[in-house]
Amino acid sequence: xxxxxxxxxxxxxxxxxxxxxxxxxxxxxxxxxxxxxxxxxxxxxxxxxxxxxxxxxxxxxxxxxxxxxxxxxxxxxxxxxxxxxxxxxxxxxxxxxxxxxxxxxxxxxxxxxxxxxxxxxxxxxxxxxxxxxxxxxxxxxxxxxxxxxxxxxxxxxxxxxxxxxxxxxxxxxxxxxxxxxxxxxxxxxxxxxxxxxxxxxxxxxxxxxxxxxxxxxxxxxxxxxxxxxxxxxxxxxxxxxxxxxxxxxxxxxxxxxxxxxxxxxxxxxxxxxxxxxxxxxxxxxxxxxxxxxxxxxxxxxxxxxxxxxxxxxxxxxxxxxxxxxxxxxxxxxxxxxxxxxxxxxxxxxxxxxxxxxxxxxxxxxxxxxxxxxxxxxxxxxxxxxxxxxxxxxxxxxxxxxxxxxxxxxxxxxxxxxxxxxxxxxxxxxxxxxxxxxxxxxxxxxxxxxxxxxxxxxxxxxxxxxxxxxxxxxxxxxxxxxxxxxxxxxxxxxxxxxxxxxxxxxxxxxxxxxxxxxxxxxxxxxxxxxxxxxxxxxxxxxxxxxxxxxxxxxxxxxxxxxxxxxxxxxxxxxxxxxxxxxxxxxxxxxxxxxxxxxxxxxxxxxxxxxxxxxxxxxxxxxxxxxxxxxxxxxxxxxxxxxxxxxxxxxxxxxxxxxxxxxxxxxxxxxxxxxxxxxxxxxxxxxxxxxx
Amino acid sequence: xxxxxxxxxxxxxxxxxxxxxxxxxxxxxxxxxxxxxxxxxxxxxxxxxxxxxxxxxxxxxxxxxxxxxxxxxxxxxxxxxxxxxxxxxxxxxxxxxxxxxxxxxxxxxxxxxxxxxxxxxxxxxxxxxxxxxxxxxxxxxxxxxxxxxxxxxxxxxxxxxxxxxxxxxxxxxxxx
Numbered sequence: 001x002x003x004x005x006x007x008x009x010x011x012x013x014x015x016x017x018x019x020x021x022x023x024x025x026x027x028x029x030x031x032x033x034x035x036x037x038x039x040x041x042x043x044x045x046x047x048x049x050x051x052x053x054x055x056x057x058x059x060x061x062x063x064x065x066x067x068x069x070x071x072x073x074x075x076x077x078x079x080x081x082x083x084x085x086x087x088x089x090x091x092x093x094x095x096x097x098x099x100x101x102x103x104x105x106x107x108x109x110x111x112x113x114x115x116x117x118x119x120x121x122x123x124x125x126x127x128x129x130x131x132x133x134x135x136x137x138x139x140x141x142x143x144x145x146x147x148x149x150x151x152x153x154x155x156x157x158x159x160x161x162x163x164x165x166x167x168x169x170x171x172x173x174x175x176x177x178x179x180x181x182x183x184x185x186x187x188x189x190x191x192x193x194x195x196x197x198x199x200x201x202x203x204x205x206x207x208x209x210x211x212x213x214x215x216x217x218x219x220x221x222x223x224x225x226x227x228x229x230x231x232x233x234x235x236x237x238x239x240x241x242x243x244x245x246x247x248x249x250x251x252x253x254x255x256x257x258x259x260x261x262x263x264x265x266x267x268x269x270x271x272x273x274x275x276x277x278x279x280x281x282x283x284x285x286x287x288x289x290x291x292x293x294x295x296x297x298x299x300x301x302x303x304x305x306x307x308x309x310x311x312x313x314x315x316x317x318x319x320x321x322x323x324x325x326x327x328x329x330x331x332x333x334x335x336x337x338x339x340x341x342x343x344x345x346x347x348x349x350x351x352x353x354x355x356x357x358x359x360x361x362x363x364x365x366x367x368x369x370x371x372x373x374x375x376x377x378x379x380x381x382x383x384x385x386x387x388x389x390x391x392x393x394x395x396x397x398x399x400x401x402x403x404x405x406x407x408x409x410x411x412x413x414x415x416x417x418x419x420x421x422x423x424x425x426x427x428x429x430x431x432x433x434x435x436x437x438x439x440x441x442x443x444x445x446x447x448x449x450x451x452x453x454x455x456x457x458x459x460x461x462x463x464x465x466x467x468x469x470x471x472x473x474x475x476x477x478x479x480x481x482x483x484x485x486x487x488x489x490x491x492x493x494x495x496x497x498x499x500x501x502x503x504x505x506x507x508x509x510x511x512x513x514x515x516x517x518x519x520x521x522x523x524x525x526x527x528x529x530x531x532x533x534x535x536x537x538x539x540x541x542x543x544x545x546x547x548x549x550x551x552x553x554x555x556x557x558x559x560x561x562x563x564x565x566x567x568x569x570x571x572x573x574x575x576x577x578x579x580x581x582x583x584x585x586x587x588x589x590x591x592x593x594x595x596x597x598x599x600x601x602x603x604x605x606x607x608x609x610x611x612x613x614x615x616x617x618x619x620x621x622x623x624x625x626x627x628x629x630x631x632x633x634x635x636x637x638x639x640x641x642x643x644x645x646x647x648x649x650x651x652x653x654x655x656x657x658x659x660x661x662x663x664x665x666x667x668x669x670x671x672x673x674x675x676x677x678x679x680x681x682x683x684x685x686x687x688x689x690x
Numbered sequence: 691x692x693x694x695x696x697x698x699x700x701x702x703x704x705x706x707x708x709x710x711x712x713x714x715x716x717x718x719x720x721x722x723x724x725x726x727x728x729x730x731x732x733x734x735x736x737x738x739x740x741x742x743x744x745x746x747x748x749x750x751x752x753x754x755x756x757x758x759x760x761x762x763x764x765x766x767x768x769x770x771x772x773x774x775x776x777x778x779x780x781x782x783x784x785x786x787x788x789x790x791x792x793x794x795x796x797x798x799x800x801x802x803x804x805x806x807x808x809x810x811x812x813x814x815x816x817x818x819x820x821x822x823x824x825x826x827x828x829x830x831x832x833x834x835x836x837x838x839x840x841x842x843x844x845x846x847x848x849x850x851x852x853x854x855x856x857x858x859x860x861x862x863x864x865x866x
Contacts, residue, residue: 063728085732088724486737528737674717677710684703 035234036241037222039403043113045248046106052249053103058201060096070194072187075150076275080482090656098259100142101267104290116342118330119221125322127214132318137204144197151272152282158185167308224402225330233399235689243685247678254671261664262576273559292356293349299360300368317379327387334393338386345378444587444611452579458651463494465630466648469641472628479533482554483652486527492658501527546605548618557581557650582646587611589642592621741866754818759865763807773837774800787849791838805839806853811846
């Protein structure tokens with residue numbers, strides 16, 4: 001990509017091709033001989049990390065599309081089937097869903113690095129602007145991807161984001177109708193979002209090619225911000241940069257794997273495990289964490305159109321950065337004031353992200369407005385002003401000088417900065433959790449679960465007892481649509497044999513047909529059948545239960561959560577605490593009180609529950625002591641029932657959890673060993689360069 | 691990578707590179723595994739391929755029915771005396787894929803032929819009661835099968851496959 005190469009392959013067959021298509025020369029000049037500044041630090045490995053993430057997202061995305069059904073009635077179910085039935089489907093889905101977050105995490109570091117070291121300055125303006133375009137495309141892709149599982153957050157996220165365009169004067173409504181393909185968000189919307197979500201990553205890949213092309217024309221910036229002058233200032237891309245990037249990638253993979261295998265739902269929203277319901281908006285609409293700063297800016301402006309304009313301007317302003325900051329010195333290392341303002345700006349962005357996850361009320365609104373002003377002031381006032389008043393420190397004469405000057409004590413700083421970024425990042429991402437506040441419900445007490453933590457396993461006895469409780473009590477009103485009888489014999493489940501599962505199934509009457517006469521008939525259940533629902537349809541379920549259909553329980557343990565609060569959610573990241581759902585379900589089952597506390601009344605047809613948001617729950621107290629008898633002598637108490645049925649429901653919600661944690665441990669072991677090997681290999685290779 | 695400084699500890703250095711390369715190869719192979727394995731049938735598809743039972747009582751002599759098992763059409767023919775006679779009397783040496791009729795039906799149930807109705811040429815579905823051999827005729831490329839489902843003429847290389855099945859009673863079979 002940096003002009004013609006004098007590289008000639010020695011193999012005659014390759015020579016033959018090279019004469020007709022000089023592709024080996026192109027690869028050699030771009031990725032082997034390409035001179036790269038020798039003083040690049042690890043922040044520069046994020047380019048390689050991002051390339052890897054884009055490739056991985058495309059790969060897992062293409063695979064998921066093989067199993068996904070883009071239809072409003074089937075999308076949610078097809079995603080569940082991917083996770084439950086497809087071989088390694090849970091792994092691929094976690095990789096793709098967490099991968100989106102990791103992609104944004106890496107791109108934010110990449111962007112802040114560019115900001116700090118002035119990588120947008122002459123002659124790299126086009127390179128920078130192409131990056132902003134990639135970022136915009138990523139946001140569009142990420143948003144449309146989030147719509148595809150067609151859960152509550154998908155649906156309402158789609159509604160809210162498409163409605164941004166209704167702020168456009170005169171044409172707003174028409175644009176929104178055009179985006180929807182209907183009078184509201186519906187099947188046509190889902191279909192086109194799927195199509196575009198499949199298309200855009202390839203567009204991104206195309207712009208990435210331009211981005212790299214521009215990079216290879218201008219050459220890489222570097223921490224010193226001075227251009228390479230002699231050969232002493234650079235090293236060839238391969239092996240030096242390649243091996244360093246590979247080490248960076250392997251470290252990043254460890255971080256990524258933490259989410260895939262241990263915290264797959266940490267970055268998601270429990271509400272998205274509830275199928276899309278056009279009639280009910282979740283209490284708190286929160287976008288994915290990577291949009292939160294912009295969401296906060298949107299909400300800070302009291303005027304609809306102005307808010308939308310401000311939000312988009314916050315991104316578009318990046319395109320003008322090369323001209324807003326006209327300082328000669330590139331790297332903030334040599335700009336004492338710019339360096340301080342940069343870190344203030346980072347904090348502003350993180351705080352905006354935190355505010356975006358909070359309910360828009362009281363102090364949050366005021367803080368949001370102040371920080372929005374700070375955000376824009378950084379670009380429009382601080383940077384132009386600094387360029388005029390700041391006296392930069394002298395920059396080194398050459399990159400070689402820079403390398404000699406700082407060969408001491410660099411690793412320690414890099415490590416501490418990396419740690420700070422990880423903590424800051426987890427603060428930001430954890431902020432999402434805070435928004436899921438429950439008005440008027442006490443926080444459930446944290447329970448101890450056999451399945452928590454990195455080595456957690458389901459307690460077989462508890463699963464079997466829980467199944468009994470579900471069958472004898474819950475199943476009178478609640479369906480369990482995504483669980484099949486065969487699952488009872490799956491590894492990592494209640495531990496029944498195939499024959500036991502078949503016998504269990506045969507106790508059920510399953511409606512089948514039509515037969516040769518065109519009539520429906522009933523037959524004994526088979527292992528391939530799913531637990532039959534207690535009511536033929538939602539209307540019947542609602543009619544029989546005081547007007548509100550009892551929810552399906554398949555995903556209940558993942559579809560409920562509660563506010564963990566700061567700083568608890570930060571610790572949760574390290575302790576792998578993922579059991580808000582089970583805590584909540586357990587608490588609800590035990591939270592019924594015959595008499596509401598003094599001064600509290602609940603409407604007719606509802607019951608007082610200590611832990612239910614708003615306290616008035618439609619479900620009457622389902623469990624009482626002695627209701628279910630256990631064969632294994634476990635106590636017949638509500639506490640025991642609640643614990644067992646919750647364990648069972650957690651398994652129903654995530655039947656492959658044991659496989660996830662087991663494979664996770666293997667992957668972790670491998671990645672840590674690999675990263676250590678990479679580190680020493682990198683050191684050996686670089687030993688030659690010094 | 692080969693410069694003067696590597697001469698000091700060549701073996702240690704080479705070992706490190708080989709170990710790292712080997713670890714990378716193992717990691718890549720382990721990553722590819724789930725990416726390929728996901729294309730195999732999922733658990734629901736496998737569960738749906740469980741054995742099925744078919745009641746033979748309504749099928750009169752000379753009639754046949756088509757049922758589906760694992761997405762494949764299964765022909766169940768109630769053969770006439772003439773068809774059985776023809777199937778048993780053919781000289782095996784004249785067949786492209788020699789197989790006696792007794793190997794293609796269950797002993798004591800000579801009248802029932804159960805075959806997978808997929809032409810062994812390229813997967814079309816042959817039509818029953820057509821062709822020159824009182825059996826099946828494939829409209830795609832003209833393969834002809836006899837009353838035992840054996841290939842007699844045309845491009846197909848092999849006889850129609852017999853699915854795994856067993857008689858539960860004289861009038862009921864289980865396929866699979």
